[in-house]
Amino acid sequence: MAKINFKLNEEFVEIDTDLNRRLLDVLRDDFSLTGVKEGCGEGECGACAILLNHQIVNSCSTPLANVIGKEVMTIEGFSKTKRYTAIKEAFAEAGGVQCGFCTPGMIIATESLLNKNPHPTDFEIKIGLSGNLCRCTGYNLIVEAVKLAIKRGEGLW
């Protein structure tokens, strides 16, 4: 057990717990941030993706110790931003959401991609989303959604 501090969704937080715990469990169980999903528990599916210092990481493969003094952003925090609104509207309009279980992770992947590369090619979009598995859509409408978000959110990234 150890007491640590990090920034979670724009707020400084302190927690006294085992530093070997998965960030995923801490977010879901201790902070009730259930938008972060567990799909595989081994870093393959991306349903648990979050932003760690603006970089996408799988929270199931991140021990809590790795976030000391860093900034963690989950879908709950990201959903308060303008960028989120642009991405959300694009996903809704393009039909990029089916069961929704992979969706928060896809949104985080989209943000991570556009933050680094505001005007990606189709190929770059696919690479950017390739760490996130979706079983419902076949990905095409998600790629369309990202393209639409780029158009709608012009200037935000």
Place this chain on the structure above:
Amino acid sequence: MKDISQSINKVDNDEKISGKAKYVADIKMEGMLHALTLRATISKGEIIEIIYPEMPKGYFVVDYKDIPGKNIVKIIYDDMPIFTTGKITYLYEPIALLVGPDKYVVNELLKRVKVTYKEEKPIFDWVDSVIHYEFKKGEGFNPKKNDLIIEKTYETSYQEQLYIETQGMIGYMEEAEKITLVGSIQCPYYVKNALIQALDVEDKLVRVIQATVGGAFGGKEEFPSLIACQLAVAVKKIKKPIRLIYEREEDILSTTKRHPSKTTLKALVRNDKIISLAVKVGLDGGANIGLSGVVLSRALIASSGAYTIDNLDVRGDVFRTNTVPNGAFRGFGAPQMMFAIEMFIDHVAIEIGKDSFMFRMKHLAKQGDYTSTMGLYRDPILLNDMINKAMEVSDYKNKRKLYEQKDSYKGIGMSVFFHGCGFTGSGEKNHIKARVKLKKQGDVVEVLIAAVDMGQGVKTSFRKLVAHILDIEIERVIFNNPDTDYVPDSGPTVASRTMMIVGGIVARCAKEMKERFSEENFIVEKVYEQPSYIEFDEATFTGDAYPAYSWGVNIVEVEVDPFTYQVKLNKTWSVYDVGKAIDERMVFSQADGGLAQGLAYGYLEVMNHKDGKIMQKNMTDYIIPTAMDMPPMETYLFDNPYAYGPYGAKGVGELSLVGGAPAVAKAIEQAIKRQVYKIPVTPEYIMELVNYGKD
């Protein structure tokens, strides 16, 4: 008024995108315990002794001795125990639940359980037939001396649903004696009926609520009834809220999958036409029969594919083996059969030296033809136009010619297929008897049905349907996740039946409601009425097996790497007849997703067992497509309204999966200039074909 097909945004987009939607694992309850499953470590035998570690206070073992009712999960064929009484029939068969407040402690206790077995020799060969069906059309298969007979065998392997949300459920006591289960499920009433039997209680003492479902694809059709029964028994014993959420590995290793199949087709050919076809299908049912008989029926009825062949001799078996039970998966027997017949029609053409496209067109089903079971294709069949459209947009003819060149390593393949909409045979009329309610309360109308939105968009499409008929804003129509305390049994969310069958009844309710719309509060309730002309004899497989058929054409273009034999999909073009789209974009998204699963079934997804143990146990070694694997998909819809579907709608959900595998397999055939006889067509199989295969 707008055409119903014009797309609207889905009503649950906001909650899903923002992460607010509550899936079962997101639900917290005061004092909730965790359950983990103790599983067998052998494939066949008897348990001699189980030694449990000492259970700390508040920790429990729940096994078959705790079941108040029948120790059988009520499915279609009742042969799956809730917990084993000692007999083990497959690896990882459930023995007991261990339950307690701390999941890590439960897991530690689980590891310390010692089970001793008396092992028996398991059966993995397909020798123990537990279901056999056969039927004939016309003269069956009676070749004369000197007739040309062509025989081929096709094999398909497992496919795992791999919904991104694993199986999960929460159970709790609501009031004295009443047990409520909240779960990731497709069929609330399947679960409820299973619980009534397991707990031996009155109908009103069990309640089932659907949580947001994170993908299902058939995997949450019958399987959840098993864990629901286990959990309900635990709740009854411990009287506290308990959650049972599978981890990925447990989910892959122990839940139902698509049946591996082996199909032998024999054609009697005269004057360049298949006069008669003999079909022999074997399915690996795994250790329990469950739904396998119905899967086999669907496969057998689809045995002549999208073609009319006057004489058929169709036989099929489900074999019991000591492997994980197989069950429902989108397509339900049709993908296996469509792969076989679609490959076969080409292979026969090649064997008799005819152009495979012309050969196919010669056999194409048309309106007025008899189906494989001597039912009638009553409605128009638009396949000719659909095929032309698909060929035109894909430039099929030119590409097909171009890629014929030696060493092109490119190929383009086409599949033509159908899917029977709704339950096979008399299922709707005799077994399901769907009932729906539409309730008007002041300004709002509530749709009360047991259909589950698992991503396909039921919540949106049904609100849209009712709003459209009543000519009111969609905001005035309510659709909550089904809760058996409130919704009638409109049947399971399966078999591409939801919009056509349940939607059909809801539409009739809405029409009546419209007549009486000035009344303040009232309910319209209706049951399914089978079209009077539909008759099917389940014993002899005669008559109309489905009230309607959806049709499809897939064209797929591939490249095969000449050195690694990796397959790259370049593009797909699809044309579907689903009657009438209730929402075009929702149909397109279903079409993409189904095709992705069908394509991957054909070339990518490898799953097999070794001595009863599934060799792929996580997302690292069971490969499903990523965004990098899936090509652009172009889709076109042909309107062809069906009289009894709402606005003419037929089935959508499964259709787009069934043609993917043969289309990609045929494209690969052209790219490597070899014949394909099994799926998935992996680089290893391509290498084998290139070295030893048939041109």
